[in-house]
Amino acid sequence: MSPKRTTPTIVMTGTPGVGKSTHAQLLVQEASVPLKHINIGDLVKEKNLYESYDEDWQSYEVDEDKLLDELEPDASAGGVILDWHTCEIFPQRWVDLVVVLRCDHTRLWERLEARNYPLKKIQENNEAEIMEVVLDEARSSYAKEIVIELQSEGTQDLESNVARIVEWIKAWQEDQAQASDES
Numbered sequence: 235m236s237p238k239r240t241t242p243t244i245v246m247t248g249t250p251g252v253g254k255s256t257h258a259q260l261l262v263q264e265a266s267v268p269l270k271h272i273n274i275g276d277l278v279k280e281k282n283l284y285e286s287y288d289e290d291w292q293s294y295e296v297d298e299d300k301l302l303d304e305l306e307p308d309a310s311a312g313g314v315i316l317d318w319h320t321c322e323i324f325p326q327r328w329v330d331l332v333v334v335l336r337c338d339h340t341r342l343w344e345r346l347e348a349r350n351y352p353l354k355k356i357q358e359n360n361e362a363e364i365m366e367v368v369l370d371e372a373r374s375s376y377a378k379e380i381v382i383e384l385q386s387e388g389t390q391d392l393e394s395n396v397a398r399i400v401e402w403i404k405a406w407q408e409d410q411a412q413a414s415d416e417s
């Protein structure tokens with residue numbers, strides 16, 4: 235946790251299709267502080283932060299150094315949601331909360347099919363969700379106190395998850411204010 239930030243940097247992660255962007259968009263609306271939603275996939279395309287594009291997998295090979303340079307000012311200042319299907323690349327010093335969204339694999343399959351992903355990409359992602367790949371990555375990259383795992387099956391989950399994060403932000407800000415009073 236950085237004492238310099240007055241609004242947190244939140245990593246919203248999970249297998250493609252679990253609901254990261256949907257959560258981030260609602261969180262921006264509901265939070266009592268201004269938050270900027272950075273969809274890393276879109277940013278990579280917009281700013282050409284990739285080395286190559288794989289036609290077969292329909293995915294970009296990201297240039298991680300370029301991406302981190304691009305994110306540094308916003309992410310270290312706080313007030314951002316970093317929305318990506320992987321998280322370990324983000325330095326610990328940026329990150330105040332890691333939300334790992336989870337989804338039942340049959341539901342996830344349907345969501346990915348609706349995106350017209352190639353079959354092997356659907357299979358790979360589905361398997362990754364079953365194997366808890368992103369959750370393991372988050373737990374091994376950040377302090378366990380800042381990693382939360384939330385189910386994202388339906389609208390009720392979406393609303394309660396966002397309400398929970400809104401409350402977490404308020405508590406985090408109170409802690410930050412208290413810590414700066416004491417210092």
Ligand SMILES: Nc1ncnc2c1ncn2[C@@H]1O[C@H](COP(=O)(O)OP(=O)(O)O)[C@@H](O)[C@H]1O
Pocket residue numbers: 248249250251252253254255256257345386387388389390391392
């Ligand atoms: N909790 C949820 N309730 C209802 N629909 C959801 C939920 N989470 C995701 N979806 C739906 O699943 C699809 C993928 O969601 P999206 O937010 O784009 O996933 P991600 O950003 O993780 O790839 C969208 O059509 C979205 O509306």
